[in-house]
Amino acid sequence: MQRRPLFVLIGPTAVGKTSLSIEIAKKINGEIISADSMQVYKYLNIGTAKIRPEEAQGIPHHLVNIKKPTESFSVAEFKKLAEEKISEIYNKKKLPMLVGGTGLYVNSVINDYNFTEIDSSQKIRADLKKIVLEQGIETLLAKLNEIDPISAQKFHPHDQRRIIRALEVYYSTGKPISQNQITSNGDNTKYKLIIVGLNLAREKLYQRINFRVDEMLKEGWLSEIENLLQHGVPIDAPGLQGLGYKQLVMYLEGWLTYEEAVELIKRDTRRFAKRQLTWFNRDKRIYWVQMDNRNENEALEEILSYLGRSI
Numbered sequence: 001m002q003r004r005p006l007f008v009l010i011g012p013t014a015v016g017k018t019s020l021s022i023e024i025a026k027k028i029n030g031e032i033i034s035a036d037s038m039q040v041y042k043y044l045n046i047g048t049a050k051i052r053p054e055e056a057q058g059i060p061h062h063l064v065n066i067k068k069p070t071e072s073f074s075v076a077e078f079k080k081l082a083e084e085k086i087s088e089i090y091n092k093k094k095l096p097m098l099v100g101g102t103g104l105y106v107n108s109v110i111n112d113y114n115f116t117e118i119d120s121s122q123k124i125r126a127d128l129k130k131i132v133l134e135q136g137i138e139t140l141l142a143k144l145n146e147i148d149p150i151s152a153q154k155f156h157p158h159d160q161r162r163i164i165r166a167l168e169v170y171y172s173t174g175k176p177i178s179q180n181q182i183t184s185n186g187d188n189t190k191y192k193l194i195i196v197g198l199n200l201a202r203e204k205l206y207q208r209i210n211f212r213v214d215e216m217l218k219e220g221w222l223s224e225i226e227n228l229l230q231h232g233v234p235i236d237a238p239g240l241q242g243l244g245y246k247q248l249v250m251y252l253e254g255w256l257t258y259e260e261a262v263e264l265i266k267r268d269t270r271r272f273a274k275r276q277l278t279w280f281n282r283d284k285r286i287y288w289v290q291m292d293n294r295n296e297n298e299a300l301e302e303i304l305s306y307l308g309r310s311i
Helices: 017-028 075-091 103-110 122-135 137-147 149-154 160-173 177-181 202-219 221-230 245-252 258-281 296-310
Strands: 004-010 030-034 095-099 191-199 287-290
Touching: 004 017, 004 103, 017 030, 017 095, 017 296, 030 075, 075 095, 075 103, 095 103, 103 191, 103 258, 122 137, 122 160, 137 149, 137 160, 149 160, 149 177, 149 258, 160 177, 191 296, 202 221, 202 258, 221 245, 245 258, 287 296
Parallel strands: 004 095, 004 191, 030 095, 191 287
Antiparallel strands: none
């Protein structure tokens, strides 16, 4: 059976995926499936750089605002929902576009991962949470780095839920969660993949990240979080474990000064972008487009030309 095309647009945070993906979708009759682990959450808009309805220009965006901040969301669930949306878009005679920077989410679809359902152990989880309270999440992250460096590099250092989950799986099964999750390397993917990556010189990317954090704060990011807390969302809710949200909660709880929180967000976001690039650079199927010294129209022309040669 002939494989149907799936267009994938990846790259580090703040590189410009969102606006460019809209222009691409308009040209190729596409619909966008978000591959962003934080944009799935309702009410988390500013800090996730979620696209506004007027910015979408009528292009449908899927897997955005589908979970409450108190609900967990797994890679396996993302894969299932994304594949359902891909089929729906095909049925509309449109081209599905997977767009985002969460590498594991992207790879779960394009590499046809197989996820093994693993029973959680309440006792192990409780013990791990106790260690966090007594010694800090850094202790668990260091342990995870010993037994499963692949997962340790993937997770944000403050992502307590995923770090605990990875250790819980290891202590329950004796195998790293990365080994449980990945059972194929992409050779048997069901799609005709066209994968484009956006990149920017490191110094420019870091400047853009710092600027974007400042802009988000000006737009009311802190008020967004205060509103969630006032409406009963607990500080350890999955939606508040994301990059930036965790640090601002720490400020609101009195664990950091405002200046410390902002600097941590910028630093951790820069580190996250570096990890994203490391993750994506391993995939030789990606066609990289350098965004340095060029405008969006020039990048758009190059991508459309590559897409036309690839389909």
